[in-house]
Amino acid sequence: MFDKDKIGHSFPAFSLTIERTKIHELALAIGDENPIYHDLAAARSAGYTDLPLPPTTPTIFTFWGNTQIWEQLTSVGINVMRVLHGEEEYEYVAPIAANDTLTGITTIVDGKSRRGKDGSSMDILTTETRYTNQHDQHVLSARTMFIVREAAAQGV
Amino acid sequence: MTTHANIPAGRYFEDVEVGEEIPQLVKSPVKHQQLVRYAGASGDFNPLHTDPKVGEAIGTGGIIAHGMLIMGFVGQMLSDYVGPASLRKFGVRFKGMTHLDDVITCTGTITEKYETDGQGYIAGKVQAKDQNGDLKVAGTFTAMLPYRNV
Numbered sequence: 001m002f003d004k005d006k007i008g009h010s011f012p013a014f015s016l017t018i019e020r021t022k023i024h025e026l027a028l029a030i031g032d033e034n035p036i037y038h039d040l041a042a043a044r045s046a047g048y049t050d051l052p053l054p055p056t057t058p059t060i061f062t063f064w065g066n067t068q069i070w071e072q073l074t075s076v077g078i079n080v081m082r083v084l085h086g087e088e089e090y091e092y093v094a095p096i097a098a099n100d101t102l103t104g105i106t107t108i109v110d111g112k113s114r115r116g117k118d119g120s121s122m123d124i125l126t127t128e129t130r131y132t133n134q135h136d137q138h139v140l141s142a143r144t145m146f147i148v149r150e151a152a153a154q155g156v
Numbered sequence: 157m158t159t160h161a162n163i164p165a166g167r168y169f170e171d172v173e174v175g176e177e178i179p180q181l182v183k184s185p186v187k188h189q190q191l192v193r194y195a196g197a198s199g200d201f202n203p204l205h206t207d208p209k210v211g212e213a214i215g216t217g218g219i220i221a222h223g224m225l226i227m228g229f230v231g232q233m234l235s236d237y238v239g240p241a242s243l244r245k246f247g248v249r250f251k252g253m254t255h256l257d258d259v260i261t262c263t264g265t266i267t268e269k270y271e272t273d274g275q276g277y278i279a280g281k282v283q284a285k286d287q288n289g290d291l292k293v294a295g296t297f298t299a300m301l302p303y304r305n306v
Contacts, residue, residue, distance in 0.1 A: 022197070025193075025196070025197040026197040026198065026228075028193065028197070029190065029193040029194040029196075029197040029198070029225070029228075030194070030225065030228040030229065030231075030232055031183060031184060031190070031229075031232070032228075032232040032235065034232075034235065034236070036240075046164050047164035048164060048241070052239075052240045052241055053240060054228065054231055054232070054235060054240060055228075055231030055234055055235060055240055055243055055246050056224055056227050056228040056231045059198045059199075059200070059224045059228075060197070060198055060199060062199075063198055063199025063200050064198075064199040067199070084250075085223045085224075085250055086249065086250060087247065087248065087249045087250065088223075088224065088227060088247065088248055088250075089245070089246070089247025089248075089295075090243075090245065090246050090247065091244070091245050092243050092244055092245070092246075095241060143247070
C-alpha cells in the first residue's frame with residue numbers, strides 16, 4: 001500500500017550537462033537519421049544554435065542524470081521489481097540544446113492504492129521532475145506515472 | 157523569459173488543418189541489438205529489455221522493448237512533422253509490450269488549432285501499433301508553430 005504521507009516528498013537535486021554524443025547516440029538507437037541530431041553544421045544550417053534534442057531525450061536525464069532513481073524509489077517503500085511504466089509526459093517550457101547544464105528535482109506529486117476485482121492491489125504513483133538550466137530558468141517538466149502491482153508483473 | 161518565437165519549425169501555422177493526418181512513420185523491425193543500443197543511450201539497463209534469459213523467466217515471451225523506445229518512435233514522427241523545438245507538450249500512455257521483430261507504425265491526427273497571446277498552436281493525438289494492429293502507446297501533443305506571414 002502506498003503511504004500517502006510520501007506525497008510532496010522530493011529527492012535530492014541532480015545535475016547533468018547534455019553532451020552532443022548522447023544526443024547522437026539516442027537518435028541512433030531510435031533509428032532517427034535526421035542530420036540535425038548528428039551533425040552540428042546541419043543543425044546550425046537548419047537554424048538551431050547547437051544539436052537540438054529528440055523529443056524523448058529527457059529519459060536520458062532520468063537515468064544518466066540520476067543514477068540513484070531506483071534506490072530512491074525503494075527508499076520510499078516502492079517495490080521497483082514490480083514497477084510498470086504507465087505514462088510519460090513532457091512539458092517543454094523553454095529551449096534546451098547540447099552543452100546546457102540542467103538541474104532536476106523529482107517530487108512525488110500523486111499516489112494512491114487500488115484494489116482489483118481479484119483482490120490484488122496496485123499502487124499508482126506519479127512523479128514530476130522540474131528542470132532548470134545554467135541560468136536558473138525553468139526549461140522542462142517531466143511527469144512519470146508508475147504502476148506497482150502486488151502480483152507477479154514486471155516493467156515495460 | 158526566453159521565447160520560442162525564432163525557433164526552427166517544420167510547418168507554418170496557416171498550413172495545418174484540424175483533421176489532418178500526420179505523415180505516418182513505419183519503423184524497421186525491432187532488433188535485439190537496437191534494445192542494447194537503447195539501453196546504453198537512455199541509461200535504462202533493466203535486463204528484461206536486453207537479457208533473453210530474464211525475458212523467458214518472467215513470462216513475457218522473451219525480451220521486450222523499452223516503452224520509451226516506442227515513445228521515441230512517436231517522437232521521431234513528430235520531429236519530422238513540426239521539428240523538435242516546436243513541441244510544447246508530448247505525453248503517452250503505455251498500452252502493450254513490444255517484442256523482437258515487431259514492426260511499429262506511428263500515426264497521428266490534428267485535433268485542435270488555436271491562438272493564444274498572439275501565438276499559434278496545434279494539438280493532436282498520436283499512437284503506435286504493431287503489424288497486428290495491437291496498440292503499444294497512445295498519447296497527445298501540443299506544438300507552437302510560426303506564422304507564414306508575420
